[in-house]
Amino acid sequence: MLVRDVMTVNVIAIGPEMPIRDVAALMEMRRVRHFPILEDDEQGEARLVGIVSDRDLRAVDSPHPSARPDVHVSDPVRSIMVTPVATAHPDDAAEDVAAWLREYRVGALPVLDGEQLVGIVSPPDLLAALALPAAIREPSSVLEVEVGNRPGCLAALLQTLAQHGLNVSQLTTTRAEPEIGCFIVRVNTIDAPRVAGNLTREGWTVLWPEPDAAPPASPQRGPEVEEVA
Amino acid sequence: MTRPRTLLVDDPVLERSPFGSSHPFRAERGALTRALLEACGALHQDEVADVERLDERLLGAVHEQAYLEALIRAGRGERVDDARMFGLGTSDCPVVPGMHRVAMRAADATVSAAELVASGAAQRAVHLTGGLHHAHRARASGFCLVNDLALAIEHLTRRRGLRVAYVDVDVHHGDGVQGIFWERADVLTVSVHQSGRTLFPGTGAEDEIGAGAGRGFAVNLPLAPFIDDAGYLAAFDALVPTALSAFGPDVIVLQAGADAHWRDPLAQLSLSGDGLDAVYGRVIDLAERCCEGRMVVTGGGGYDAWRSVPRAWARLWARLAERELPDELPETWRRAWGERLGVSLPTRLREGTLPDLDARATERAASHALAVAKRVAARLTPLWRRED
Ligand SMILES: [Zn+2]
Numbered sequence: 001m002l003v004r005d006v007m008t009v010n011v012i013a014i015g016p017e018m019p020i021r022d023v024a025a026l027m028e029m030r031r032v033r034h035f036p037i038l039e040d041d042e043q044g045e046a047r048l049v050g051i052v053s054d055r056d057l058r059a060v061d062s063p064h065p066s067a068r069p070d071v072h073v074s075d076p077v078r079s080i081m082v083t084p085v086a087t088a089h090p091d092d093a094a095e096d097v098a099a100w101l102r103e104y105r106v107g108a109l110p111v112l113d114g115e116q117l118v119g120i121v122s123p124p125d126l127l128a129a130l131a132l133p134a135a136i137r138e139p140s141s142v143l144e145v146e147v148g149n150r151p152g153c154l155a156a157l158l159q160t161l162a163q164h165g166l167n168v169s170q171l172t173t174t175r176a177e178p179e180i181g182c183f184i185v186r187v188n189t190i191d192a193p194r195v196a197g198n199l200t201r202e203g204w205t206v207l208w209p210e211p212d213a214a215p216p217a218s219p220q221r222g223p224e225v226e227e228v229a
Numbered sequence: 230m231t232r233p234r235t236l237l238v239d240d241p242v243l244e245r246s247p248f249g250s251s252h253p254f255r256a257e258r259g260a261l262t263r264a265l266l267e268a269c270g271a272l273h274q275d276e277v278a279d280v281e282r283l284d285e286r287l288l289g290a291v292h293e294q295a296y297l298e299a300l301i302r303a304g305r306g307e308r309v310d311d312a313r314m315f316g317l318g319t320s321d322c323p324v325v326p327g328m329h330r331v332a333m334r335a336a337d338a339t340v341s342a343a344e345l346v347a348s349g350a351a352q353r354a355v356h357l358t359g360g361l362h363h364a365h366r367a368r369a370s371g372f373c374l375v376n377d378l379a380l381a382i383e384h385l386t387r388r389r390g391l392r393v394a395y396v397d398v399d400v401h402h403g404d405g406v407q408g409i410f411w412e413r414a415d416v417l418t419v420s421v422h423q424s425g426r427t428l429f430p431g432t433g434a435e436d437e438i439g440a441g442a443g444r445g446f447a448v449n450l451p452l453a454p455f456i457d458d459a460g461y462l463a464a465f466d467a468l469v470p471t472a473l474s475a476f477g478p479d480v481i482v483l484q485a486g487a488d489a490h491w492r493d494p495l496a497q498l499s500l501s502g503d504g505l506d507a508v509y510g511r512v513i514d515l516a517e518r519c520c521e522g523r524m525v526v527t528g529g530g531g532y533d534a535w536r537s538v539p540r541a542w543a544r545l546w547a548r549l550a551e552r553e554l555p556d557e558l559p560e561t562w563r564r565a566w567g568e569r570l571g572v573s574l575p576t577r578l579r580e581g582t583l584p585d586l587d588a589r590a591t592e593r594a595a596s597h598a599l600a601v602a603k604r605v606a607a608r609l610t611p612l613w614r615r616e617d
Contacts, residue, residue, distance in 0.1 A: 136425060136430070136431035136432050139316075139363065139365075139368075139370040139371060139404060139429065139430030139431065139432075140429065140430060140431050141428065141429040141430075141431075142426070142427060142428075142431070164320065165319065165320045166320065167313075167319075186431065188316075188319060188321070188370075189319070189320050189321050189429070190321050190363070190370075190371035190372060190401065190429040190430070190495065191253055191320070191321065191495060192428075192429065192495070193494055193495060194253070208427065209427070209497060210497075212494050
């Protein structure tokens with residue numbers, strides 16, 4: 001997943017001369033936590049020169065230890081903006097950006113394509129993207145199967161499922177150890193215990209659901225004899 | 230002459246599964262339950278109503294034309310190139326000759342039950358082989374071809390102008406019905422089910438609440454595996470009564486799947502027979518409180534087909550029709566149906582064996598379920614407030 005797929009593109013930028021008090025009001029109104037700050041260079045092109053967060057704004061004229069006594073709400077935002085700015089590129093991996101946010105201890109990264117501001121990426125964007133693989137794509141049951149951590153083992157599982165006429169709509173891995181990986185597959189059947197039973201009888205280790213105990217169904221077979229309660 | 234308050238809609242065709250006899254969906258469960266009730270003297274001839282033919286236009290209001298055409302062609306043995314796109318020809322919904330006719334008959338029966346209640350001919354009407362809640366507008370899924378419940382609800386709302394609360398206690402999420410009424414404010418869908426994280430079809434998360442005009446009118450209570458009677462009922466009580474009384478239905482449509490039972494081979498909840506009976510009782514009580522008892526009731530899932538299901542649904546009927554059932558089940562029924570199905574049927578109404586519960590797992594499931602129920606109620610209550 002790339003930054004361009006997850007970033008917020010309707011980004012509101014401000015100029016460096018806007019008074020801090022106005023910036024705070026605007027931020028309140030637009031319900032965002034960061035403003036990239038743009039300023040024209042000698043050629044008249046807008047350039048990213050800084051970023052300001054809601055936390056930076058709150059510190060002004062407050063008793064907070066990080067508040068600077070020389071800055072007041074009537075001063076331009078230039079006096080408190082963070083510069084230089086850590087940025088991301090639209091083709092960076094979303095997973096990398098998640099790590100950078102922790103590393104730089106910032107709440108958002110402006111996204112620059114060359115010198116042009118094209119978006120901003122923050123934890124809610126990333127969380128939505130990371131939750132996407134778990135979203136249900138079609139009616140399906142979950143199977144959790146141990147698969148050897150060697151070439152061809154996962155392919156063999158998928159091949160087996162295909163032979164049972166099942167479509168795999170999702171595939172995730174929960175752990176991979178030196179010898180064994182564990183995969184969660186979603187397959188298009190309501191009868192997951194029967195699939196688990198078939199897999200077990202074919203030698204797979206199925207962790208969820210509990211396999212049914214019945215032998216493979218044959219068309220001639222009548223209903224099983226039930227235990228009498 | 231006073232009309233019976235509760236009627237059973239039935240038809241010999243309904244004994245057939247659309248998918249044939251080797252498929253896990255056992256249509257004989259309805260006939261098996263009916264025979265048990267008759268043998269117990271709890272169901273009389275004049276309490277059985279015939280199935281009326283369905284209006285084709287109703288079918289078109291619920292399902293997409295392209296899907297209906299594919300279903301009919303597949304059922305007639307004609308080639309359908311994009312069958313899998315419609316969920317047909319899968320292991321759950323194999324293509325079987327004549328399946329469309331059986332499925333539509335089942336839909337007719339549930340709509341017939343709805344009309345009996347709408348017209349006042351019955352206060353409660355039951356169709357035990359209905360409840361095919363996984364059928365979507367344009368897709369067969371999870372043993373379901375035609376969404377009889379959605380057709381009945383469409384009939385009750387659009388034709389009869391009634392507000393419908395749909396309550397689905399099948400162990401699987403009622404995804405088809407929820408999807409079809411996703412943007413409707415005159416239909417409240419409530420589904421209590423094993424969470425999609427561990428069970429088919431995967432949906433039914435608590436944040437699925439409907440959209441547009443229907444925002445707040447889809448209610449989901451997903452439960453962790455191994456929840457027991459007490460945990461289930463406590464969570465149910467924390468959410469469902471509030472939702473129903475806030476919504477104020479004219480009629481309740483209950484999908485009474487029996488697969489939340491601990492013996493069910495397709496799911497992992499730990500309800501006992503008494504627990505299921507209590508759940509059904511809760512919904513019947515709510516109908517008494519909210520809508521003068523008016524209910525349209527269907528069966529649904531239930532794959533411990535010869536043991537838990539007939540007992541659960543016999544008890545459901547006994548509650549609806551206010552009958553007493555003997556604990557000792559009639560030998561005539563056991564012999565006749567045992568031979569016919571090639572199984573040995575239970576001797577008693579109440580089960581002798583209870584689930585073997587892992588105290589820690591049930592406790593955790595219960596505590597989680599209650600938290601979910603309270604969260605959903607808190608989030609949706611403002612949306613249920615009616616402007617009147
Ligand atoms: Zn079910």
